[in-house]
Amino acid sequence: MDLRTRLRHLVLTATALVTAAAALPPASAGAADAGSRNRHLSSGGLSALIRYTEHGVPHILAKDYANLGFGTGWAQAADQVCTLADGFVTVRGERSRHFGADAAPDGSLSSATKNLSSDLYFAGVRQAGTVEKLLATPAPAGPSRQVKETMRGWAAGYNAWLAQNRVTDPACKGAGWVRPVSALDVARRGFAVSVLGGQGRGVDGITAAAPPETGAARTSVVDRERAAAAAREMFASDNADMGSNAVAFSGRTTANGRGLLLGNPHYPWQGGRRFWQSQQTIPGELNVSGGSLLGTTVVNIGFNDKVAWSHTVATGVTLNLHQLTLDPADPTAYLVDGRPERMTRRTVSVPVKGAAPVTRTQWWTRYGPVVTGLGASLPLPWSATTAYALNDPNAANLRGSDTALGFAKARSTQGIAKTLRRVQGLPWVNTVAADSAGHTFFSQSQVLPRITDDLAQRCSTPLGKVTYPASGVAVLDGSRTDCALGSDKDAVQPGIFGPSRMPVLEDAPYAENSNDSAWLTNADRPITGYERVFGTVATRRSLRTRGAVEDVSAMAEKGGLTVGDLQRQQFANRAPAGDLAAAGTVEGCTALAADRPDLKEACGVLGRWDRTVNTDSAGALLFDRFWRKLVASVPQAELWKVPFSAADPVRTPNTLNTAAPGFATALTGAVSELRAAGIALDAPLGKHQFVVRDGKRIALHGGTESLGIWNKIEPVWNPAGGGYTEVTTGSSHIQAVGWDGGRCPVARTLLTYAQSSNPSSPHYSDQTELYSGERWVTWRFCEKDILRAPGLRVERVRER
Template sequence: MKIKLLFALVVSFVTTTSVQTQKIETQIAWDTWGVPHITSNTVEDLFFAQGWAQMHNHANLILELYGSSRGKGAEYWGHTKFDNDMLIHTLGFDALADEWEINQDPLAKSIYSSFVKGMNAYVEAHPEAVDDKNKVVLPLTTKDANMHSMYVIFSRFIAGSDLGRVQQWPDLGSNAWAISPKRSASGNALLLQNPHLPWFNEFLFFESHLNLNGKNMYGSTLVGIPGIVVGFNEDLGWSHTVNTIDNADTYELELKDGGYLLDGERKEFEASTTTIRVKQEDGTIIDKEIPVMKSVHGPIVKKTEDKVLALRIAGLDRPNMVLQWWQMINSSTFNEFEDALKMAQIPFFNVIYADKQGEIFYLFNGLVPKRSSGDWAYWDRVIPGGKSADVWADVHDYTDLPKVKNPKSGWLQNANDPPWTCTIPMVLNPKDYPAYMSPISMSFRPQRSARMLMEDESITFDELVDYTFSTRLEFADRILDDLFAAVDASDSEKANQAKIVLENWDREANADSKGMLLFYNWASKFKVWKDSNYAVQWNIEAPNTTPDGLADPKAAVQLLEQAATEIETKFGNLESPWGDYYRIKYNGKNLPANGIDGSLGVFNVAWPGGADDNNMYVGGGDSWIGVIEFGDEVKAKVLLTYGNATQKDSPHNGDQLELFSKKEMRDAWLTKDDIESNTERIEVLNGNGFRVRE
């Protein structure tokens, strides 16, 4: 009996071991949209393949980004990059990257190392893919990858407004929804991923499908960063939106005798110099020495004769962001996912989550400084730097952050509004949190977001796709009745002509909408964001129905007269279709656009990035879009608006813009059959590179 049992255990062990060690061929199946479906059984090979794939689609962009975030852009490409190099040296990213490489978790080190090896291997195998001007950046190192991650996260997002690098983030932000089974027509949880970012450089997304030992992981990351930042698997998924978090502060210091004042006493700056090399027009290089100064607050980012500005950023001591995203995408349950969130390595972003078990969850994620006093308004400005009590050191724990799980409403949303309105009726009370945690407000886009959810008790998958592309203007629905009444009370013939056009308008910013152009011109003059323009100002007691009314009806009518006269003079009539004026101009394509910036309460965001005499052009907005249903099998439609490549000769540079212009999405190919049916070619790992399978 014992011998039989021992034999059975040995057989079981041998069988199990052979299954576990069975080699899965590492390969990249490229589909017809230029999306790599990567299969492997080791983390190292998986990220080597992703590095190879990113470089295949974005070689020149990545080298330009890495060269810039390395702080050597001026040396490689000339004086136009000097200010950016100076910023990187001032913030100390070079030394910080060395610290990160020492302190990173071994798995994070392996992810970065494998990713960089894959990128270098690609350009070794395909030197023709790299423009001559960018070859100077090669080879890439793991330090480069770390510096690029910190450059994007800290200088472009967290400290972006403090540095004047990115303006009006609430308008540039994102949408995300999680819908529980009680509000889903199928009884399955639904998730909407819809980040809004500029359509250029370090803000571009890269889409990929990763399969590690049979676990499917799908989504997008920012170009040059490994892994998946917004994604889903067969059990769960999440999206990020930029949150109303203040975890970078600018301090104004008073100078005295070459130092600065703190608590009434003079302090010395930490001072050093660094050299930035600058390429001249004739190709020669000159060295420029710049001073680098630090106070107890942080690095000095601006200096005048009697004042300096110092910048303090939270999260510089958290080197494992990429590892946290990797743990999130590898989770199978909410508890596992929450354990990943508790790592607290990602210094900002809201998290909106849904899973196969029907759980939905919202987290105001980030590293919020523990401040001695003050509310949001106190900290959302340049802070007088004379008090050491204002120089924060610690951050709030995960347990302190606003969060909501499975609300009675059955839905969660965020459209870059503060956490308090993530669901309605509100379940988070701002009074339960420090006054500096987040502001108290709800602009028109999140109001539109909440309205669509509140008005549909049973949302289908297809309806969720339609809602994603909604261009209905919440501001128009709120204000037009008041504007029409004001016109009726006036004797303006021009305003009455405009009123007729606006009465017939569908109140949407679709390409074929007639009246949107007129309304947009009026709204731009009205200044939607100005509280004093409304008869009833915004109130947290009625967060999704205020502000309302016109504070000065006569002035509003005068603005309508001006707007109508301008449109008629320029276009010959008041009813030119919106898409005739608003265009998508990208990589040789010129298509009609839908949407506008979110300030007017449009959910489908496409904000202007430039204009000429005849047209205005989209500069960013909807970027990565994912609509996911967590049933017995996960179902997903996705879109990467500008396509999954930037290489000049790639057919995927801008190839999804037609879908975006028509408000359409495409299927995410997740199953073996779907992938095989839509594969253009397969590359197989072969030594230090990939070969095309014949």
């Protein structure tokens, strides 16, 4: 019997055993689960079958949710143990203990600027039993039994991998902070992801908040206009470290009448918010493929044999502030309808490497924690008369994994919509979906504070009257109970919007989002009528949105689309900023060159540039460096001669204003910068935009947000090292999915930074090289395709 035959025999035998277990009658299945739990508590017993296909993608087969979680935890640990372990140090509040108080965390699980503030926050979460209370909340407001079982299994799988394998990744080899975890640790990590857009933004301000000292100023003054600008900047999509594109095409636009979906999330290339690919199968119960955020027990973005979905970071503002009127006799008490209410003290102590433990007190109110700032640019001082409390409804939301699990089981876009209505668990993303019957779906179904425009009008403080219109950040009068958020009848938790209030678009020829608000999801069917907290209507769109709508509307109009068209769109690498402004730049450059002969070469290079950001594009790097400098120094209102018009939102604003102050400085600065770095003005982009993996340069295409590139990457400029030498964030888990009428979806995928962060892994950079060459992975969904994979590797993993 040859190796291929033996592997096939092993897989078929294991599949038969798993299928038989899944087919037990309910009473027997319950008894089997109870026995499994008892064995787990004593001598173990969880197991899974993992089949590895090309590029290290695991196809995990298990008999139930606990065993599926086990296989997922094992396989994630095998690829990403150091990154995962680092995240668990964060949610335990132990970064200062291991890495020092002043070092900076990687930002994956909060916006804390130092380990100490991160630890004080997460130690406070632990001390308050926040996640334990959420786990004890009955579904649907709390997590389901199935999700809790996957968490239990994931922790067991991670721990079993640690016990049975040697860590070889130099990032944590031999480190004492790589330790076993509990299901509660897994849930706490999920909580951290849920509050990223709320409490996670305010960690520094929450942990630094302290009552004013005796004799301090009795009032605090916040510069309202600066605060409005800071809030607008903070919640602007083009300043976020995560973004995405996604488009669904209906059967009216495709070659076979079935739907198509292209998902292109822009997420960090390093750290704990990386995606990881897998297929999860419980025979007769679940069969789903796609990408999971590390530490997640389910597939977050993916597809099954009937429906595919992706997410884009939404514009909904997931927090609001309540301005407190303090008791004149006690700055740690606040007035509500004239009656004083004491704040709750939460005193937290964290160990610090090489120093004494640090103890701080956090202050909590009926609205949430007192916060003295949202980032450095939006201070919220605590005076003798005024303080601010941060409300984050996602601090009561541990339902994200149930949402993903519901998507995984959905049989259509209607199943996606039903899950969103029932679970209401997505904190900060939109959903775009397509199905095999040809339907499309978009929804901005977020867990948002129930800030209606009417409430903001009635209850905004003077600060809120400028921040809410500018950014969607409401600042409400916390001294009045008639300013409470209220509740929608169809909402699963108080103080949030119910599903009937969400922006939704169904069965449009295309539904596309590139991190702008829901308004222009389809240019022919704009979505209106939602509250300001969800986003804006009839306002200027980003260049990425404008370019995307131009591209996908043209694709839909052309029709006859296939998965191949999605692949071509992903790597078209058109630069909308170049289409709009390159010709004007050349004209302005030529005028300047009359007095500056040293610019003549640059004018010629820009004139010959093909307006793309492919690796062989000559002139792309020069335009990139010029454009970044220009948009950083010239306000949008002065950048274009033709202003934005809501009647023509895709094509306006336009016509570059080369007379704008800063144009000449940006152009001459870019030319001087490249020459000083020894970079030719007409150098191919890929020669100076690359990453180094295993000592090898891998050229990268794509480009930055301000250029409007669909295939977005945000590279790190290092002129001394040869140009852009690393990527912080950008295209990550890409999937192009369709159906051809058979049982197996037609899917092409890419994980741009590959499955493993371990340099010794064969899957450390293999997909990065595919990405560089604009090549794709043909996904193996059905058993027959998995078993045909070259180099198929099968592992039966179990607890000992």
